[in-house]
Every structure is written in C-alpha cells, then in structure tokens.
Amino acid sequence: MVATRVGGNPELIADGITGLLVPPRDPQALAGVLSLLLGNPELAEKLGAAARQRVAERFPIQFAARKTERLYTRLLRRVMVPRNGQQGNTDK
Structure with a gap:
C-alpha cells in the first residue's frame, strides 16, 4: 500500500511495515516508492x-458488515421518506 501522509493515512499505514507513506504533493517521492x-x-x-493482517485484526468482517448495513439503512430512509408531500423515489 502506498499513500500520502495526509488525513488518517499515517494512522492506518505503518510506514515501512504495512505500506509506504510519501509526502503530499511530491510526485518524485511517489514515483520513487512505486x-x-x-x-x-x-x-x-x-x-x-x-x-x-493488520486489517483483519483491526477491522473484522462483522465491523464492516455493521457499517455497511447502517449505510444502506440511511440511504433507504432518504429514498423512502416523502418530501413536500411527494412519495419517495423508489425507481432509482
């Protein structure tokens, strides 16, 4: 895994162990690690x-399944809830 040192990437990727991190906006560094x-x-x-191994330990499949289920539930509520007296759009 190769990523830039921005956002949560340094927390997810142990540089040199589970992937390689490069400085943001540094195409030469990115090209070098690739x-x-x-x-x-x-x-x-x-x-x-x-x-x-790190993903399997930190993010078991049950965790991902619960998050996916919550996402689908939220999305379905948006589609099914009437707005301004109109029925939700269930055709899409």
Missing part, C-alpha cells in the same frame, strides 16, 4: 501481507 515496489516484489508482498 519504482521501489515494482523492482522489489518481495518487499511488495511483505508489505501487502502485513497490511492484510
């Missing part, structure tokens, strides 16, 4: 395996 990974498939595999 080139590094393309030239070193063993490193890419090692980082990928560590990232998969």
Whole structure:
C-alpha cells in the first residue's frame, strides 16, 4: 500500500511495515516508492501481507458488515421518506 501522509493515512499505514507513506504533493517521492515496489516484489508482498493482517485484526468482517448495513439503512430512509408531500423515489 502506498499513500500520502495526509488525513488518517499515517494512522492506518505503518510506514515501512504495512505500506509506504510519501509526502503530499511530491510526485518524485511517489514515483520513487512505486519504482521501489515494482523492482522489489518481495518487499511488495511483505508489505501487502502485513497490511492484510493488520486489517483483519483491526477491522473484522462483522465491523464492516455493521457499517455497511447502517449505510444502506440511511440511504433507504432518504429514498423512502416523502418530501413536500411527494412519495419517495423508489425507481432509482
């Protein structure tokens, strides 16, 4: 995994362990780490395996399923709730 050091990325990605972080707005740094990974498939595999393990430990499938269910419920409520006396649009 390759990402920039913005937002929550540094919290999600352990630099050099589960992925590689680059400074924001630095295309040379991004190109450098992409080139590094393309030239070193063993490193890419090692980082990928560590990232998969971290996701499995921190975000079990039940967690993702609950969040997805809540999202669908909110979206359905928006579609089904009448607005201004009109029926919700269920055709889309």
